[in-house]
Amino acid sequence: MTDEILRRTPLYALHLELGGKMVPFAGYEMPVQYPAGILKEHLHTREKAGLFDVSHMGQAFLAGDTAALERVTPAEVAGLKEGMQRYGLLLTDQGTIKDDFMFSRLAGEAELYLVVNAGTKEADFAFIADRLNGAATLTPRFDRALLALQGPAAAAALERHSPGISALTFMQVKRATVAGAPAIVSRTGYTGEDGFEISLAGADADRVARALLGEAEVMPIGLGARDSLRLEAGLCLYGHDIDETTDPAQAALLWSIGKRRKEARDFPAAEKILGGAPTRKRVGIRTEGRAPAREGAEIADKSGRIIGIVTSGGFGPSLNAPVAMGYVEPACAAIGTPVDLMVRGKPLPAAIAPMPFVPHTYRR
Amino acid sequence: MSEVRYTDQHEWIRLDGDTATIGITKYAAESLGDVVFVELPAAGKAVTAGGEAAVVESVKAASDIYAPAGGTVVEANSALEAAPSKVNEDPEGEGWFFKLKGVSKDEFAELMDEAAYKTFVDGL
Numbered sequence: 001m002t003d004e005i006l007r008r009t010p011l012y013a014l015h016l017e018l019g020g021k022m023v024p025f026a027g028y029e030m031p032v033q034y035p036a037g038i039l040k041e042h043l044h045t046r047e048k049a050g051l052f053d054v055s056h057m058g059q060a061f062l063a064g065d066t067a068a069l070e071r072v073t074p075a076e077v078a079g080l081k082e083g084m085q086r087y088g089l090l091l092t093d094q095g096t097i098k099d100d101f102m103f104s105r106l107a108g109e110a111e112l113y114l115v116v117n118a119g120t121k122e123a124d125f126a127f128i129a130d131r132l133n134g135a136a137t138l139t140p141r142f143d144r145a146l147l148a149l150q151g152p153a154a155a156a157a158l159e160r161h162s163p164g165i166s167a168l169t170f171m172q173v174k175r176a177t178v179a180g181a182p183a184i185v186s187r188t189g190y191t192g193e194d195g196f197e198i199s200l201a202g203a204d205a206d207r208v209a210r211a212l213l214g215e216a217e218v219m220p221i222g223l224g225a226r227d228s229l230r231l232e233a234g235l236c237l238y239g240h241d242i243d244e245t246t247d248p249a250q251a252a253l254l255w256s257i258g259k260r261r262k263e264a265r266d267f268p269a270a271e272k273i274l275g276g277a278p279t280r281k282r283v284g285i286r287t288e289g290r291a292p293a294r295e296g297a298e299i300a301d302k303s304g305r306i307i308g309i310v311t312s313g314g315f316g317p318s319l320n321a322p323v324a325m326g327y328v329e330p331a332c333a334a335i336g337t338p339v340d341l342m343v344r345g346k347p348l349p350a351a352i353a354p355m356p357f358v359p360h361t362y363r364r
Numbered sequence: 365m366s367e368v369r370y371t372d373q374h375e376w377i378r379l380d381g382d383t384a385t386i387g388i389t390k391y392a393a394e395s396l397g398d399v400v401f402v403e404l405p406a407a408g409k410a411v412t413a414g415g416e417a418a419v420v421e422s423v424k425a426a427s428d429i430y431a432p433a434g435g436t437v438v439e440a441n442s443a444l445e446a447a448p449s450k451v452n453e454d455p456e457g458e459g460w461f462f463k464l465k466g467v468s469k470d471e472f473a474e475l476m477d478e479a480a481y482k483t484f485v486d487g488l
Contacts, residue, residue, distance in 0.1 A: 033397060037397055037398050038397055038398055038422075038424065039398040039400075039423060042423075224397070224423060224424055228423060290400065290445075290448070291403065291421065292426075294425070294426060314423060314424075315400040315401070315421070315423050317423065322401075344403075344419065
């Protein structure tokens with residue numbers, strides 16, 4: 001992979017100027033951290049506000065019979081109200097998770113606005129276009145940038161550049177002007193904090209990012225803290241906690257399936273997914289002590305039998321303790337079940353724990 | 365009079381009489397980022413030159429720490445259990461990892477001195 005040509009987001013020059021430590025991620029050169037470091041960046045986001053460049057994610061517009069998107073997702077698409085965004089899963093024909101994504105219906109607009117994961121975007125867009133087979137037309141917008149402003153001070157900071165924007169509530173979305181640039185702004189994010197995601201033309205991204213970073217509360221945040229924040233929030237990372245081997249029931253994401261869809265059972269493997277007998281379940285895990293267990297660590301019951309595997313693990317700066325999520329046999333998934341995480345050949349005492357590890361502070 | 369040597373894995377070893385103190389360099393600490401946990405060897409454990417001796421966990425990842433020279437562990441820096449951030453704050457001082465006895469003078473002499481290590485790091 002050493003000769004892979006990495007892509008850059010419109011904020012590449014800004015990342016370098018801010019001292020970002022650039023690493024390859026999903027085919028892009030992205031900042032894993034800035035000079036403040038992951039711990040400070042994480043804590044700052046929870047205390048004030050952090051600005052994330054998520055321009056590598058896949059944005060697209062869907063025109064035509066947009067309800068046809070229900071062919072590839074069990075989410076309720078047809079019933080999504082204007083001005084609202086929703087979380088959905090893209091399913092394979094076997095009912096496993098091809099990706100997770102967000103879709104929005106902007107007020108007065110016929111098109112849906114989609115955001116999918118960076119590492120899967122080309123494959124997702126090809127899959128959607130294939131399955132929609134002309135009923136609706138997907139237009140990828142690789143030219144657009146995406147910023148996330150997250151944290152308790154995000155609303156106050158953004159309000160100064162987009163008067164009125166703080167009237168949005170969680171999962172609402174609208175077109176707005178941010179620092180003079182036309183944007184699509186949603187009150188969403190992936191840190192568990194209140195915050196916004198701002199989609200805008202690539203050419204405007206640098207100027208808008210600088211304007212937001214000019215606010216006293218706002219600090220630039222890299223991929224490292226982005227990962228520790230989402231893990232503390234109990235949110236799945238595609239390719240790790242969910243992938244084409246997991247289904248929505250195993251992943252504890254049945255809530256993302258619309259009520260009408262559950263009744264109609266009109267999506268791949270619906271009987272199996274809704275059958276109430278998943279072969280394994282995604283759970284949160286807290287360990288005793290300070291040693292983190294990483295992705296790939298085996299989970300054992302107290303007799304030493306392997307009952308599962310860690311899919312995300314690390315240190316939670318807000319908890320000042322290690323946190324993990326993984327999959328275990330359903331019989332071992334109850335909150336409080338004592339387990340051991342196998343780290344460097346040794347059992348690390350742990351227990352199944354409720355998620356999120358850090359409470360969500362969304363503005364409902 | 366103490367002498368310090370360095371490895372190409374970015375450990376340092378300081379020899380005071382017949383006791384050697386081992387830690388990671390400033391370069392290593394900066395590369396790892398915020399250290400949140402250090403797994404240290406128990407006193408009495410025998411280590412060999414280049415063998416795994418400790419593990420340092422940053423927010424990002426776990427990294428093995430190798431013994432720059434063989435010997436027997438006489439003490440681990442228990443202060444790192446409660447304050448692993450000392451590894452970032454003072455990697456070549458208070459953030460030391462463990463002490464060895466019985467280090468071979470020959471193994472020690474083969475390691476890089478400060479000037480050689482600086483040249484090595486500048487070339488990375």
